Amino acid sequence: MKPTRASLLLPLVMVVLAACGGDHPMSTFIAHSDLTREINAIYSRIFWWTALLFLLVQGGLIYVVLRFRAKGTETANPEQVHGNIRLELTWTILPIFILMHIAIPTVSLIFKSQAQTTEENAVLVNALGKQWWFAFEYPELGVTTANEMHVPLGTEIEVRLQSDNVIHSFWVPQLMAKRDMVPGRVNHIKFKAEKLGEFYGQCAEYCGDSHALMKFRVVVDTPEDFAKWIASQKAPAETEAATAQAGFQAFQGAGCVACHAINGTTAAAVIGPDLTHVGSRTMIASGILENNEENLKKWIKDPPGVKPGSKMPNLNLSDEQVASLAAYLQTLK
Amino acid sequence: MATPAAVPHTHEAGHSASPSGLWSWLTTVDHKRIGILYGLSALAFFVLGGVEGLIIRSQLSVPNNDLVSAPFYNALFTMHGTTMIFLGVMPLSAAFFNYMIPLQIGARDVVFPRLNAFSYWLFLFGAFVLNVPFLIQPFTAGLDPSSTLAPLIRVIPDGGWFGYATLTGKEFSPYLSIDFWVAGLQILGIASMAAGFNFIVTIFNMRAPGMTMLRMPVFTWMTLVVQFLVVLSFPCITVALILLLMDRLFGTHFYIPSAGGDPLLWQHLFWLFGHPEVYILILPAMGIVSEVLPVFSRKPLFGAPFVIFSGITIGLLGFGVWAHHMFTTGLGAAADAAFSVTTMLIAIPTGVKIFNWIFTLWGGQIRLTTSMLFALGFVGMFTMGGLSGIMHSSPPVDLQQQDSYFVVAHFHYVLFGGAIFGLFSGIYYWFPKMSGRFLDETWGKIIFALVLGGFNLTFFPMHFVGAWGMPRRIYTYDEGMGWDQVNLLETIGAFTLAFGVLLFLISFFRSMRNGAKAGANPWDAATLEWITTSPPAVHNFDKTPMVYSDRPVWEKSHGPGPGYSLPEGEEHIHLPPPSIKPLIGAVGVGMFLTSFVALNLSILALGMTALGLALIFYSFYTWFLEPGH
Ligand SMILES: [Cu+2]
Numbered sequence: 001m002k003p004t005r006a007s008l009l010l011p012l013v014m015v016v017l018a019a020c021g022g023d024h025p026m027s028t029f030i031a032h033s034d035l036t037r038e039i040n041a042i043y044s045r046i047f048w049w050t051a052l053l054f055l056l057v058q059g060g061l062i063y064v065v066l067r068f069r070a071k072g073t074e075t076a077n078p079e080q081v082h083g084n085i086r087l088e089l090t091w092t093i094l095p096i097f098i099l100m101h102i103a104i105p106t107v108s109l110i111f112k113s114q115a116q117t118t119e120e121n122a123v124l125v126n127a128l129g130k131q132w133w134f135a136f137e138y139p140e141l142g143v144t145t146a147n148e149m150h151v152p153l154g155t156e157i158e159v160r161l162q163s164d165n166v167i168h169s170f171w172v173p174q175l176m177a178k179r180d181m182v183p184g185r186v187n188h189i190k191f192k193a194e195k196l197g198e199f200y201g202q203c204a205e206y207c208g209d210s211h212a213l214m215k216f217r218v219v220v221d222t223p224e225d226f227a228k229w230i231a232s233q234k235a236p237a238e239t240e241a242a243t244a245q246a247g248f249q250a251f252q253g254a255g256c257v258a259c260h261a262i263n264g265t266t267a268a269a270v271i272g273p274d275l276t277h278v279g280s281r282t283m284i285a286s287g288i289l290e291n292n293e294e295n296l297k298k299w300i301k302d303p304p305g306v307k308p309g310s311k312m313p314n315l316n317l318s319d320e321q322v323a324s325l326a327a328y329l330q331t332l333k
Numbered sequence: 334m335a336t337p338a339a340v341p342h343t344h345e346a347g348h349s350a351s352p353s354g355l356w357s358w359l360t361t362v363d364h365k366r367i368g369i370l371y372g373l374s375a376l377a378f379f380v381l382g383g384v385e386g387l388i389i390r391s392q393l394s395v396p397n398n399d400l401v402s403a404p405f406y407n408a409l410f411t412m413h414g415t416t417m418i419f420l421g422v423m424p425l426s427a428a429f430f431n432y433m434i435p436l437q438i439g440a441r442d443v444v445f446p447r448l449n450a451f452s453y454w455l456f457l458f459g460a461f462v463l464n465v466p467f468l469i470q471p472f473t474a475g476l477d478p479s480s481t482l483a484p485l486i487r488v489i490p491d492g493g494w495f496g497y498a499t500l501t502g503k504e505f506s507p508y509l510s511i512d513f514w515v516a517g518l519q520i521l522g523i524a525s526m527a528a529g530f531n532f533i534v535t536i537f538n539m540r541a542p543g544m545t546m547l548r549m550p551v552f553t554w555m556t557l558v559v560q561f562l563v564v565l566s567f568p569c570i571t572v573a574l575i576l577l578l579m580d581r582l583f584g585t586h587f588y589i590p591s592a593g594g595d596p597l598l599w600q601h602l603f604w605l606f607g608h609p610e611v612y613i614l615i616l617p618a619m620g621i622v623s624e625v626l627p628v629f630s631r632k633p634l635f636g637a638p639f640v641i642f643s644g645i646t647i648g649l650l651g652f653g654v655w656a657h658h659m660f661t662t663g664l665g666a667a668a669d670a671a672f673s674v675t676t677m678l679i680a681i682p683t684g685v686k687i688f689n690w691i692f693t694l695w696g697g698q699i700r701l702t703t704s705m706l707f708a709l710g711f712v713g714m715f716t717m718g719g720l721s722g723i724m725h726s727s728p729p730v731d732l733q734q735q736d737s738y739f740v741v742a743h744f745h746y747v748l749f750g751g752a753i754f755g756l757f758s759g760i761y762y763w764f765p766k767m768s769g770r771f772l773d774e775t776w777g778k779i780i781f782a783l784v785l786g787g788f789n790l791t792f793f794p795m796h797f798v799g800a801w802g803m804p805r806r807i808y809t810y811d812e813g814m815g816w817d818q819v820n821l822l823e824t825i826g827a828f829t830l831a832f833g834v835l836l837f838l839i840s841f842f843r844s845m846r847n848g849a850k851a852g853a854n855p856w857d858a859a860t861l862e863w864i865t866t867s868p869p870a871v872h873n874f875d876k877t878p879m880v881y882s883d884r885p886v887w888e889k890s891h892g893p894g895p896g897y898s899l900p901e902g903e904e905h906i907h908l909p910p911p912s913i914k915p916l917i918g919a920v921g922v923g924m925f926l927t928s929f930v931a932l933n934l935s936i937l938a939l940g941m942t943a944l945g946l947a948l949i950f951y952s953f954y955t956w957f958l959e960p961g962h
Contacts, residue, residue, distance in 0.1 A: 023813070023815050024814065025813070025814060025815070026801060026802025026803070027801045028733040028801070029801075039732065039733060042727055043727075043730045046724050049723075050720040050721070050723055050724065053720060054716070054717070057712075057713070057716045058713055058716070060691050061713055064694045064695055065694065065699055065709060068694060068697050068699050070699055070700050071698075074698050077891055078630070078631055078632055078696050078697050078698050080632060080633055081633070081695075082635070082636070082637070083635050083689075084636070085636075088639045088685065088688075088689065091685060091688045092639075092681060092684075095680060095681050096681065099677045099678070099680060102726075102727060103673065103674055106670075106673055106727040106730075107670045107673070109729045110669045110670050110728055113729065114666040131505075164591075165499070165505065166497075166499050166500040166505050167498075167596060169735075171736075171804065173733060177729070178661055178733070178735065179661050179662075180661045180663065182596060182597060182662055182663065183499055183591075183596055184590025185590075188663070200814075202802070203804070204661075204735070204737065205497070205661075205736055206497070206805075209403050210403060211407075211806060211808075212403065212804075212806075212808045212809050212810065213809075308403035308404065309403070309404070
């Protein structure tokens with residue numbers, strides 16, 4: 001099986017599709033990991049078979065209808081053919097070979113992609129689905145974050161998918177396809193990223209009110225950048241400066257500590273996302289708002305207004321409270 | 334009940350005048366009237382489900398739209414799916430089962446006419462339970478969340494038509510919305526199973542003399558397969574729903590992992606029903622197309638036994654593929670591989686059917702009536718759905734397509750391009766038999782063009798937008814994903830499609846009153862329903878025919894065999910008397926099941942449950958004592 005050769009055919013399809021307009025940052029036609037590349041190889045193999053069958057059936061149908069359309073001048077009934085065993089056996093048996101051509105790489109990739117990780121330096125990430133955001137833990141590296149997952153290029157990544165609420169589905173089209181986060185189970189995705197950059201992901205299983213707003217990003221770094229990122233995430237939040245102290249007081253006063261953790265402070269709750277380095281993320285509220293002061297204010301002021309049903313309540317804070325909280329959170333880089 | 338109602342009887346034939354008035358419809362046990370009731374109800378719900386679909390499409394026409402709220406959108410797609418499947422396609426198929434099966438097999442009615450009426454009324458009650466929340470919620474949405482009536486704040490079902498645990502559990506759905514859904518489906522399930530047994534026994538026992546199994550029309554065959562699927566698969570969802578109800582009402586934890594339950598148990602039970610359900614929806618249409626294509630090419634069905642056996646094989650294999658709906662849930666490599674292979678196998682009998690249909694046309698004299706156009710459309714569109722199905726039969730590929738718009742495209746090609754095109758074909762084909770008039774053919778062709786064009790404009794682009802990463806069941810999406818234009822296009826398509834359906838409804842009701850008159854056998858068709866008058870008399874046939882061929886009516890006029898013959902002498906006809914008991918029984922069962930789910934809410938529910946039970950006992954007791962003749 002040579003997936004690379006088969007996937008050479010994909011561009012052809014994509015050119016046609018790309019003509020239909022614009023960028024498609026979540027397109028499954030673009031593969032940037034070993035896993036998605038191999039998936040696409042099978043996809044394109046099936047695609048060409050189905051395209052062939054499509055032309056055969058639709059072409060045949062149109063041809064037959066045009067050729068045998070009644071002219072109204074017939075004097076006798078057509079020959080009453082009841083069937084033809086040979087023909088019928090042919091189209092019963094032939095498809096078996098097509099199906100085998102699809103089934104063999106399918107089954108082999110199923111087993112390959114679900115095998116245990118053997119690589120020593122594989123990076124392990126626990127991804128937890130929440131209503132409606134994602135928590136990421138790097139148990140071996142001692143980092144917890146939310147909605148933005150960093151991984152090093154070219155290294156095997158094992159994502160362990162879990163949920164303690166409803167079923168979610170973890171989908172990053174260009175890196176790891178999808179798997180469900182099923183309460184009471186641990187599912188796995190294993191992949192090696194092949195391109196640097198930011199990739200979009202989104203929950204793909206209906207999970208309640210704000211299912212549509214449950215997004216996330218995966219950032220593929222060079223191994224050096226990844227190490228830097230880990231180091232910065234591991235460090236506790238800056239608490240010395242006077243502004244930081246005042247900010248944290250506001251945080252405590254508004255009741256945020258009941259749900260959020262900020263490493264290095266007394267805030268240690270795990271109901272909402274870890275905010276230790278919330279300022280370093282590009283997006284907030286699971287990929288739906290850009291991370292800036294305006295949006296932070298908007299969010300803190302009325303979370304359910306931004307995200308229907310949000311588990312972070314509207315705490316009826318004054319504008320000053322909101323402003324100082326937003327300013328404080330911005331400093332948590 | 335023990336006496337089959339349509340057996341020729343020594344009583345005087347005195348029932349042939351057709352009674353009229355509301356009461357006669359409420360008490361009818363005539364399979365044709367019940368068929369009409371099913372058909373009209375199905376059309377009404379088809380319109381309702383269609384409106385839901387249009388609101389969905391309007392919401393998605395542009396990014397970040399706020400036409401509807403997130404929770405209401407979620408309720409809409411839940412009800413759109415539930416309605417189209419259980420209240421649109423299934424009852425429209427049931428309309429044809431009811432009206433046509435006794436006629437096609439040369440019988441005077443189904444074997445249990447009162448049970449048949451019971452099925453219909455129960456279906457209507459279930460449909461009511463599912464939809465009445467739309468009328469309740471506007472008044473209860475504003476209730477105080479801390480009051481005892483808080484569960485009423487959301488009553489429109491909103492857990493998805495697939496109702497996945499744990500989202501449907503009390504913890505995440507504390508409202509009555511899920512309970513209404515459970516009650517409605519439970520009621521519909523009983524109605525379907527009762528009808529299933531009725532038709533199995535009818536088809537096995539009530540066929541005219543000489544009609545061996547292989548002389549049965551293909552539509553009757555497919556109906557038989559469907560009824561077996563119904564009686565074997567509905568118990569799975571019945572059990573699944575009972576477990577869910579226990580979790581919700583009594584605090585059991587069949588689906589709750591924190592207490593040792595398993596949310597995947599629901600998925601297994603649900604899809605063990607849900608996959609055969611797909612064939613329950615599509616096989617009737619396949620049966621219709623297998624009648625229509627031969628008639629309008631003036632040839633027999635090519636390889637009829639192959640087509641029939643393929644139908645049976647599809648039905649059987651349909652029970653061995655359920656987990657292909659669960660490739661993303663992490664069943665393990667062995668299970669993924671096994672279910673992938675069984676799923677691919679289904680392509681074989683399906684492909685057989687498609688090629689046999691095309692070769693039925695080969696060498697024929699094809700008349701492009703509207704019915705024929707829809708049948709041809711069925712073959713083309715269903716093939717599309719089948720081919721995209723092969724793509725996600727491969728689990729790795731499915732890991733990209735599952736729960737994306739690609740899958741939405743796939744199953745609309747199967748269920749709209751397939752099932753509904755087939756049913757439209759059936760409507761145009763049998764309307765003359767049912768009403769004695771033709772549907773307008775000029776309108777018909779315009780309607781077909783609009784429906785075909787609108788359908789493809791709506792659903793073909795969904796393949797792309799799905800492959801470009803758009804998930805299903807999202808009430809909104811951001812710009813910049815490359816999804817915008819395509820979604821707008823789809824919405825335009827949906828309204829085109831809806832316009833076609835609107836024209837159809839107008840044409841339908843106009844032709845009912847002033848369509849051109851049709852004779853007994855206007856299409857020169859082959860099966861027994863065409864020997865009786867259009868519309869048929871209450872007793873269907875003056876004399877029960879003796880059948881010599883699988884195309885009795887065709888052979889009678891075109892040879893080579895005699896086709897069928899009518900016996901000498903007068904036949905004494907006996908028909909079952911009308912009865913109100915099935916309606917009362919259905920109300921009882923419906924009331925019992927509906928109030929049962931609200932037991933926790935109010936003492937009133939307990940009273941209603943008791944009243945429902947009382948009605949059940951009363952109606953069944955008197956029903957059994959009622960003379961069958
Ligand atoms: Cu989710």
